[in-house]
Structure formats: structure tokens, C-alpha cells
Amino acid sequence: MTDNKDPKHSEVAGTDTVDRKNHNAKLDQLEGARSDATGEALTTNQGVKIADNQNTLRAGERGPSLLEDFIMREKLTHFDHERIPERIVHARGSAAHGVFVSYDDHSALTKASFLAGKGKETPVFVRFSTVQGSRGSADTVRDVRGFATKFYTDEGIFDLVGNNMPVFFIQDAIKFPDFVHAVKPEPHNEIPQGQSAHDSFWDFVSLTPESAHMVIWAMSDRGIPRSLRAMEGFGVHTFRLINAEGVSRFVKFHWKPVAGAFSLVWDETLKLAGKDPDFNRRDLWESIEMGDYFEWELGVQVVEEADEHKFDFDLLDPTKIIPEELVPVQKLGKMTLNRNPDNFFAETEQAAFHIGHIVPGIDFTNDPLLQGRLFSYTDTQLLRLGGPNFHEIPINRSIAPVHNNQRDAFHRQTINKGRANYEPNSIDGGWPKETPPAASGGGFESYPERMEGHKVRARSPSFGDHFSQATLFWNSMSAPEKEHIIGAYSFELGKVERVFIRERQVNEILANIDLELARRVAENIGVTPPTAPTISLKQPNPASSPALSLMNHLSGNIKSRKVAILIANGVDGKAIEAFKQKLADEGAIAKLIGPSPAPVKAADGTMLTPDAAMDGMPSIAFDAVFVPGGAQSVQAMAKNGVAKHYLLEAYKHLKPIAVLGEARQLLTALNLPEDAGLVTGDDGDVARVFTAFAQALAQHRIWAREAAAEQVPA
Numbered sequence: 001m002t003d004n005k006d007p008k009h010s011e012v013a014g015t016d017t018v019d020r021k022n023h024n025a026k027l028d029q030l031e032g033a034r035s036d037a038t039g040e041a042l043t044t045n046q047g048v049k050i051a052d053n054q055n056t057l058r059a060g061e062r063g064p065s066l067l068e069d070f071i072m073r074e075k076l077t078h079f080d081h082e083r084i085p086e087r088i089v090h091a092r093g094s095a096a097h098g099v100f101v102s103y104d105d106h107s108a109l110t111k112a113s114f115l116a117g118k119g120k121e122t123p124v125f126v127r128f129s130t131v132q133g134s135r136g137s138a139d140t141v142r143d144v145r146g147f148a149t150k151f152y153t154d155e156g157i158f159d160l161v162g163n164n165m166p167v168f169f170i171q172d173a174i175k176f177p178d179f180v181h182a183v184k185p186e187p188h189n190e191i192p193q194g195q196s197a198h199d200s201f202w203d204f205v206s207l208t209p210e211s212a213h214m215v216i217w218a219m220s221d222r223g224i225p226r227s228l229r230a231m232e233g234f235g236v237h238t239f240r241l242i243n244a245e246g247v248s249r250f251v252k253f254h255w256k257p258v259a260g261a262f263s264l265v266w267d268e269t270l271k272l273a274g275k276d277p278d279f280n281r282r283d284l285w286e287s288i289e290m291g292d293y294f295e296w297e298l299g300v301q302v303v304e305e306a307d308e309h310k311f312d313f314d315l316l317d318p319t320k321i322i323p324e325e326l327v328p329v330q331k332l333g334k335m336t337l338n339r340n341p342d343n344f345f346a347e348t349e350q351a352a353f354h355i356g357h358i359v360p361g362i363d364f365t366n367d368p369l370l371q372g373r374l375f376s377y378t379d380t381q382l383l384r385l386g387g388p389n390f391h392e393i394p395i396n397r398s399i400a401p402v403h404n405n406q407r408d409a410f411h412r413q414t415i416n417k418g419r420a421n422y423e424p425n426s427i428d429g430g431w432p433k434e435t436p437p438a439a440s441g442g443g444f445e446s447y448p449e450r451m452e453g454h455k456v457r458a459r460s461p462s463f464g465d466h467f468s469q470a471t472l473f474w475n476s477m478s479a480p481e482k483e484h485i486i487g488a489y490s491f492e493l494g495k496v497e498r499v500f501i502r503e504r505q506v507n508e509i510l511a512n513i514d515l516e517l518a519r520r521v522a523e524n525i526g527v528t529p530p531t532a533p534t535i536s537l538k539q540p541n542p543a544s545s546p547a548l549s550l551m552n553h554l555s556g557n558i559k560s561r562k563v564a565i566l567i568a569n570g571v572d573g574k575a576i577e578a579f580k581q582k583l584a585d586e587g588a589i590a591k592l593i594g595p596s597p598a599p600v601k602a603a604d605g606t607m608l609t610p611d612a613a614m615d616g617m618p619s620i621a622f623d624a625v626f627v628p629g630g631a632q633s634v635q636a637m638a639k640n641g642v643a644k645h646y647l648l649e650a651y652k653h654l655k656p657i658a659v660l661g662e663a664r665q666l667l668t669a670l671n672l673p674e675d676a677g678l679v680t681g682d683d684g685d686v687a688r689v690f691t692a693f694a695q696a697l698a699q700h701r702i703w704a705r706e707a708a709a710e711q712v713p714a
């Protein structure tokens with residue numbers, strides 16, 4: 001265990017002189033806690049070398065084991081205690097280290113030091129999660145994704161504990177246990193796992209109109225992200241940023257993915273949940289190992305204090321966004337995740353995030369959901385991590401020095417010197433001492449907001465409009481996104497056993513969002529389509545917001561996209577070389593996929609080793625597929641059900657497919673018509689075919705194919 005070290009932040013605007021992969025102040029600090037057993041003797045926890053790790057000490061070779069065997073007892077006891085409680089929500093997660101670099105000196109907005117200099121670097125640790133499922137559940141379920149960032153700033157830890165959706169299901173923290181009980185597996189049989197498609201969830205949300213906005217986000221493609229790198233992140237609540245002059249402004253935090261934001265299609269998620277439940281986690285891990293880092297820009301929407309009441313919603317209401325068309329997002333800096341943890345339990349599982357971890361220059365608002373969270377996160381760590389010293393666990397340690405008179409308790413690591421464990425004291429020179437607030441480097445000071453009011457259990461009438469922003473979201477969707485939302489409500493409500501719950505959701509929630517949406521879902525799930533909303537509705541302002549549609553969040557390139565190249569004996573090796581080169585030039589990733597893992601002989605005699613077999617890495621593991629020509633290989637694929645399914649499934653999931661030479665016969669045999677994303681050409685046509693293929697891939701999916709794809713049996 002190392003002491004808290006002074007931070008080693010460097011000012012390296014725009015340079016790459018720091019080896020980000022292996023060094024930052026937090027990673028250096030963690031080095032002291034890392035253990036490498038290479039070349040070391042196996043020992044007990046007391047450091048005694050073990051001579052025999054195979055046999056218990058026993059009375060005679062066939063006799064009973066002896067209580068005396070301290071080696072066996074220690075090993076089994078430790079094993080028996082290996083598990084800690086999983087998180088009550090966000091149990092399944094994966095995480096990575098990285099660095100945040102400020103674009104500029106943002107001190108006009110905040111005195112927080114991590115934003116105070118151009119190029120200022122701050123180590124981060126980010127944990128992504130699903131919400132509903134348990135630790136072993138599948139990655140690709142329809143759910144909200146947690147996006148929790150720990151900034152190890154030189155003024156202490158700032159945790160931005162957000163989600164990939166900008167609003168929440170409830171307005172008041174006192175409803176959180178009810179909401180979570182309703183969405184988690186039902187209490188009598190613990191079914192279903194990782195899904196909201198069951199009676200208790202829809203019972204609760206259909207009785208809770210304030211959830212309408214968040215539920216439509218969850219039913220949209222945002223609920224099934226293709227990659228953790230392809231999600232937006234949001235702080236959800238309105239926070240305050242405060243500058244050195246004490247000027248406070250309201251802000252909403254945003255993470256904008258450099259890769260763009262895009263999602264899976266529903267059928268793909270269902271298959272992935274079985275074929276690769278680690279799909280998103282694996283992608284994060286493997287990409288970082290390959291040096292293909294995940295990147296986001298941190299942005300804020302800023303509202304002047306004087307403008308607090310200028311919107312037709314309440315800034316304190318966590319079920320509302322500030323439309324980006326009303327207040328644009330200002331980019332403050334960039335985060336790069338560039339190093340995997342060394343140990344999942346020690347780092348990812350023991351990471352303790354808390355919305356109450358903030359630094360000078362940032363402050364809370366009176367959002368009643370935020371206020372409740374301020375209590376809940378420490379409370380949960382006390383149980384999960386076994387006591388109040390969880391801040392001493394290496395991943396949670398600040399890189400700013402920590403000194404106070406909090407002492408003792410389970411698992412204390414720090415050896416505090418001195419005789420005075422209280423303050424003020426005159427025995428130890430009065431140390432550690434308070435630091436007055438200052439323009440920089442000062443002690444934390446809460447924003448002196450003027451408060452008055454009666455002590456009441458009541459919600460402000462300004463929190464009363466539950467539908468206009470759900471309508472705004474619906475209005476902002478493209479035609480395919482609307483179809484996906486209708487499909488998602490229909491799938492989920494179709495699993496609800498009680499017809500009165502289906503009816504309530506359709507009549508009292510969906511009809512108040514959009515009648516067409518309500519009618520379409522009603523028809524799909526066998527309830528009478530409503531003819532009118534149940535209340536008089538406020539019109540959304542603006543009527544629609546382009547920033548809400550994923551169609552407007554593509555990066556325009558194919559960097560990091562994964563392409564399967566199907567190979568079999570006799571395949572055209574030259575086309576593969578040329579295609580692979582072009583993919584590499586664009587930063588895309590190619591994998592050779594064979595009928596089996598055995599090497600394949602190309603038409604020119606060269607041997608190609610598959611990265612995986614077709615059933616081992618099915619089409620759902622990729623963004624696109626390329627089938628090179630070669631008479632013999634095409635003949636083999638035409639007789640191979642797995643290969644044919646590969647193409648049918650890629651087509652069904654609206655993926656770009658490039659097909660050369662004889663491989664075009666496969667399309668005829670499978671009855672797959674050419675379209676903007678199904679690009680064909682002669683063997684020598686690689687350049688032209690690749691260009692069209694890459695354009696289609698940059699659009700993510702071939703949405704125009706959706707109706708045709710529905711007829712494909714795959």
C-alpha cells in the first residue's frame with residue numbers, strides 16, 4: 001500500500017509525450033498495491049512457503065483430516081468468504097482506466113482545477129453497467145446503462161455517476177426502492193433476469209406517469225447500445241458550476257462519444273444474450289488491449305442563475321432534458337479509456353462511486369432525486385465493502401492527500417501518527433487544519449443559495465407535466481426508430497400477463513404521449529386502441545429535437561467497426577489482402593472466419609488461418625460481412641448451412657455485405673436482393689465495392705432494408 005502521493009498532473013496540451021497506457025498519477029499510485037507472483041514461491045497469507053498444495057494433513061493416508069492443518073483451513077476459510085454483496089442496482093458492470101484532458105482554461109465557469117488549464121490531465125476510472133440484471137446477467141438486454149466516472153483530481157475525487165439516458169423514471173428519491181423492486185425479477189420466483197418485460201415493472205410505470213419520458217427512452221434504441229463506446233452519457237440532474245468570483249451557473253453534464261452513438265437491433269440482442277453474454281464487456285476489453293481506445297468529449301449545457309425559471313419545465317425535475325436546440329452543449333475536454341484493470345474484483349467490483357464526491361467549483365441543486373442519492377451511495381458502500389474505510393481500497397484512494405481525524409473501524413489501512421485525533425488541538429500543532437475557501441486550492445464551500453419555505457411533504461406543481469417531453473422524444477425519432485419503439489413496447493407489454501396492466505399503459509400513458517404510438521401498440525398486443533388522450537396535454541417545446549435521434553449521432557467513418565471475412569478452401573486470397581488493407585486504412589477491424597478453426601488454403605496456394613469458426617464468431621459479433629470470390633470456396637459455402645445462415649442473419653440485421661465474383665451465386669441461392677448495403681462486383685472490383693460498402697457501414701445499418709429483412713428466416 002502506498003501513501004497518498006502528490007498528484008503528478010502535467011501540462012501537455014496537444015502532445016503525446018506521456019505514455020497514457022501505463023502512467024498517470026492514479027496508475028502510479030495503484031502500482032504499490034499490485035502483486036505479481038511471477039517467479040515467486042507459493043505461500044500462506046502469513047508468508048510461509050507451502051511445500052504441498054495437493055494434500056490435506058491427515059491421520060494416516062486413508063484417515064481423517066486434522067484440524068491442525070492451518071494451510072488447508074486458511075485456504076478454505078478465505079475461499080468461503082470470497083463473495084461480497086453485489087450492487088443492488090448496476091450489479092453487472094465493466095470498467096477501464098483512462099485520462100481526461102481539458103480543452104482549455106474553463107475557470108470562467110468553474111474553479112474546479114481539473115478544468116482550469118488547457119491540456120490539464122486528470123486520471124479517470126469509468127465503470128459501465130446495466131441496471132436490472134445481476135452480476136452474471138447478459139450485457140445486451142434492454143436496459144439503461146450506467147456510466148460512472150471517477151475523476152482523480154488534484155483537489156480530491158469527483159464522481160460523475162450518470163447514465164446513458166438523460167432523464168430518470170421517478171422524480172423523488174423516496175420512490176427509488178419501489179421502482180427498483182418493480183423492475184427487478186419478481187420476488188416469488190426471481191424471474192425474469194435482466195429484463196423489464198414483466199408484470200410488476202409495467203404495473204408500476206403504468207401507475208406512475210412521471211416515468212413516461214424515461215420509459216420511452218428505454219424502449220428506444222438507446223436501450224440496446226452496440227458498444228459501450230457508442231453511447232452518450234448524461235449526469236441527468238442539474239448541477240451547479242461555481243467560479244472563483246462565486247458566480248454559480250446551472251449545468252447539465254454530457255458525454256459525447258467520439259465514435260458516434262448507435263445501437264443493436266432487437267433480434268440481435270436476444271441472440272447475443274445467449275451466444276455472447278459478455279458482448280459489450282468483451283468489446284471494451286479487447287479494444288483497449290488492441291490500442292483502439294474509447295473516447296468521449298465532456299460537455300455542459302449552461303444556464304445562468306437568472307434564467308432558472310425561463311423554461312416551461314423545472315430545472316430541478318430529473319424527468320426533463322434541456323433540449324440541445326434551446327441550450328447547446330459546450331465541449332470542455334476529452335476522455336480516453338486506455339488501460340484495462342489488472343484485477344476485476346480489486347478494481348471494478350470494489351470501485352465505490354458516490355454522487356456526493358465533488359470538488360470545489362461544483363455543487364448540487366435541490367433536485368429531490370439528487371438529494372436522496374447523496375444519502376444512498378455511502379450507505380450502500382458500508383454494506384457492500386464492509387465498513388467506512390472503503391475510501392482506502394486502492395481503486396478508491398484519492399491522489400490528493402487525505403488527512404483528518406476519522407479513525408479506526410474495520411480494515412483500517414492507514415497508520416495515523418501523532419497523539420491528537422481531534423480538532424482543534426494544540427498537542428500536534430493543530431494539524432491537520434482547515435483551509436479557507438479560495439479562488440484556487442481552497443477548502444470546499446457550499447454555494448450559499450438563499451432558502452426559505454415550509455417543511456412539507458409535497459411536490460412542486462412545476463414538476464406536474466409528465467408527457468410533453470415524452471412526446472418531444474417521440475416526435476424527434478426517425479421512421480425506423482419509431483418502428484423500433486412500437487416494437488419494444490409491443491414485445492414488453494406482450495409479456496405482461498394481466499390485460500388490465502396492458503390497457504392502463506396504452507390508455508393512460510401511451511395515448512398521452514402520441515395516439516398513433518398508442519394505437520399501433522394496442523393493435524399488436526390485443527387491446528382496444530384508444531381514441532383520445534386521458535388528460536389535456538401541453539405541446540412540447542420545441543416540437544422536435546434533432547439531437548435526440550441516433551440517426552444524427554453517427555461519426556461518418558468506419559473506425560473500429562468489425563468486419564467478418566468469410567473464407568473456405570479455394571477462396572480468392574488476393575481480394576482478401578486488398579480488402580483487409582482498405583479496412584485497416586480506415587481503422588476498421590477485419591477477422592477471417594472459416595468453416596472451422598482449421599487453416600484454409602486460398603486459390604493461390606497461400607494458407608490462411610481463421611480468427612474463428614463461423615459458429616464461434618457468428619454474424620452478430622460483427623458490423624458487416626465480406627464474402628470474397630473463389631469457385632471452390634463458394635461451392636463449399638453453398639452446401640454449408642452455417643455459412644448460409646451467416647449471410648441471411650447479417651442481411652436480416654441490416655448489415656452491409658460486400659460480395660465478389662462467384663460469391664454472388666450465394667445471394668441468388670439465398671434470394672437476397674441487392675440494395676445500398678448489399679454491394680456486389682467482379683473479383684477485380686475491390687476498390688469500387690469497398691467504397692460503396694464503407695459508405696453503407698458508416699451509416700451503421702441499412703434501414704431501408706427493414707421491411708424486406710423481416711421476411712428473411714434467420
Ligand code: HDE
Pocket residue numbers: 087088089090093127128129145146147148161162163168172173174176234235236237318351352353369370372373376377378380381
Ligand atoms: Fe444510482 N445507485 N440511485 N442512479 N447509480 C447505485 O450505488 C440510487 C440514479 C447510478 O458503477 C447504488 O454503489 C438512488 C440516477 C450508476 O458502481 C445505490 C437513486 C442515476 C450506478 C444507488 C438512484 C444513477 C448507481 C448501487 C434515486 C443516473 C452504478 C451500488 C434517488 C444519474 C455505479 C452503488 C457503479 C448505483 C442508489 C438514481 C446512476 C444503491 C437511491 C438518477 C451509474 O446506492
